[in-house]
Amino acid sequence: MPRTADVAVIGDGVVGASIAYHLAAAGARVALLGREGGLRDSATHRSAGQVRMHHSDPHDARLAALGLETFRNWPEIVGGDCGFRQTGFAFLVGEEHVGELSRTVAELKGLGVETTVLTPEELADEQPALDLDGVAAVAYEPYSGHADPVRTVRALTERARALGTEVLTGPGGARLLKNGERYTGAAVGGDVVSAGHVVIAAGAGSAPLCTEAGVALGGPGEDGTPPVHSQEVGWALARTSAIPGAASLCMVIDDLAGTYFRPDGPDRVLFRIPLGSGPPSGNTEISPDSSEVAAGRALAAPRLRGLATAEVTTAARAAEAYTADGRALIGPSTRHPGLYFATGFNGGGFKAAPAVGLAVAAELLSEAVRPELEPYRPDRFTAGQPAPTVRRYRNM
Numbered sequence: 001m002p003r004t005a006d007v008a009v010i011g012d013g014v015v016g017a018s019i020a021y022h023l024a025a026a027g028a029r030v031a032l033l034g035r036e037g038g039l040r041d042s043a044t045h046r047s048a049g050q051v052r053m054h055h056s057d058p059h060d061a062r063l064a065a066l067g068l069e070t071f072r073n074w075p076e077i078v079g080g081d082c083g084f085r086q087t088g089f090a091f092l093v094g095e096e097h098v099g100e101l102s103r104t105v106a107e108l109k110g111l112g113v114e115t116t117v118l119t120p121e122e123l124a125d126e127q128p129a130l131d132l133d134g135v136a137a138v139a140y141e142p143y144s145g146h147a148d149p150v151r152t153v154r155a156l157t158e159r160a161r162a163l164g165t166e167v168l169t170g171p172g173g174a175r176l177l178k179n180g181e182r183y184t185g186a187a188v189g190g191d192v193v194s195a196g197h198v199v200i201a202a203g204a205g206s207a208p209l210c211t212e213a214g215v216a217l218g219g220p221g222e223d224g225t226p227p228v229h230s231q232e233v234g235w236a237l238a239r240t241s242a243i244p245g246a247a248s249l250c251m252v253i254d255d256l257a258g259t260y261f262r263p264d265g266p267d268r269v270l271f272r273i274p275l276g277s278g279p280p281s282g283n284t285e286i287s288p289d290s291s292e293v294a295a296g297r298a299l300a301a302p303r304l305r306g307l308a309t310a311e312v313t314t315a316a317r318a319a320e321a322y323t324a325d326g327r328a329l330i331g332p333s334t335r336h337p338g339l340y341f342a343t344g345f346n347g348g349g350f351k352a353a354p355a356v357g358l359a360v361a362a363e364l365l366s367e368a369v370r371p372e373l374e375p376y377r378p379d380r381f382t383a384g385q386p387a388p389t390v391r392r393y394r395n396m
């Protein structure tokens with residue numbers, strides 16, 4: 001059925017849903033297009049949902065900081081419930097990164113974030129479950145925590161729908177439509193949507209969607225468009241009965257070991273599973289007895305007392321989208337009129353979604369240029385030289 005919209009957003013994960021919601025809240029006519037059943041396998045569905053401000057890349061830290069209040073006051077700002085739970089957050093570094101940690105804390109304070117530098121001894125007093133051997137300094141954020149990614153995306157989509165957004169899905173997802181040089185909409189299932197702007201927010205599905213339409217997002221970039229590839233990441237859940245002090249455990253990123261863990265409800269802890277960089281397996285489950293889970297446990301167990309013997313109940317993975325420099329791709333295409341990219345989100349994409357949705361909606365509706373999106377522009381690759389990535393830490 002033919003339809004028209006101001007903006008067609010392709011991709012119904014947290015990024016696409018946030019963009020659709022903010023566009024609709026600003027009065028735009030929006031179509032949000034998904035792949036039937038695709039959300040179940042998406043990065044959003046399997047996200048650890050951590051909402052922390054401290055990042056290796058200061059630009060990512062800024063996007064996270066701009067979104068924190070939305071997670072903390074979700075019912076008043078968006079409506080519905082994102083399942084946010086404030087746990088506090090500790091970022092642990094070794095001696096060589098103490099200076100960078102203090103610098104990041106100072107920058108975050110400048111953005112209004114409540115954060116402080118603690119000694120390992122100060123953190124150990126509050127967190128008996130942690131073994132802080134080798135840790136030289138800690139950045140602590142009392143108001144950080146985690147949300148429920150499925151409830152978050154559902155709340156955004158429902159609010160967008162209530163504000164008039166058409167939510168359309170079809171088997172295989174959407175494909176791009178073109179008239180001459182301009183991308184003019186998308187088709188999904190039996191529906192055709194003509195739109196003034198088409199937003200590519202399909203996560204790991206962005207590259208195949210674009211490649212099929214002649215936009216070499218996933219290819220070698222012959223036409224100057226930056227390649228986006230996908231890679232899997234995962235987590236496992238373990239029972240906390242063997243972990244002392246688990247009831248007061250905060251969320252932790254350990255840059256020395258390259259791992260993270262956080263409480264997951266009253267009796268479980270979630271920890272990172274490292275996965276290889278091969279092509280996505282297409283399977284979002286991981287066996288609790290697998291070597292991948294053992295490798296994840298080996299990274300986190302020296303830091304979290306009792307994890308070495310805790311029963312692992314579940315493990316999962318999903319594919320994320322990565323650009324050549326690891327930073328997301330946000331902005332209008334300079335080579336393909338009608339297209340606006342909002343893809344290439346990986347480790348920090350969930351927490352960035354509120355700020356990204358707000359800023360992208362403003363750019364699409366008013367042609368404003370939002371400074372927080374400037375480091376993410378697609379044309380940073382067009383000279384063939386990926387922009388230098390700012391990574392302040394060893395692993396995370």
Ligand SMILES: Cc1cc2nc3c(=O)[nH]c(=O)nc-3n(C[C@H](O)[C@H](O)[C@H](O)COP(=O)(O)OP(=O)(O)OC[C@H]3O[C@@H](n4cnc5c(N)ncnc54)[C@H](O)[C@@H]3O)c2cc1C
Binds near residue numbers: 015050
């Ligand atoms: C295991 C794991 C842990 C993570 N932990 C965190 C964390 O703690 N904190 C954090 O901030 N971030 C985290 N992330 C990253 C974060 O979850 C992602 O960056 C974010 O969810 C990406 O959202 P997205 O909307 O861009 O992509 P996705 O969530 O992948 O959504 C893309 C959607 O587009 C759909 N789609 C694909 N192709 C098409 C098509 N042709 N037509 C229509 N629809 C299509 C897909 O079906 C999917 O529903 C984690 C990710 C994973 C996998």
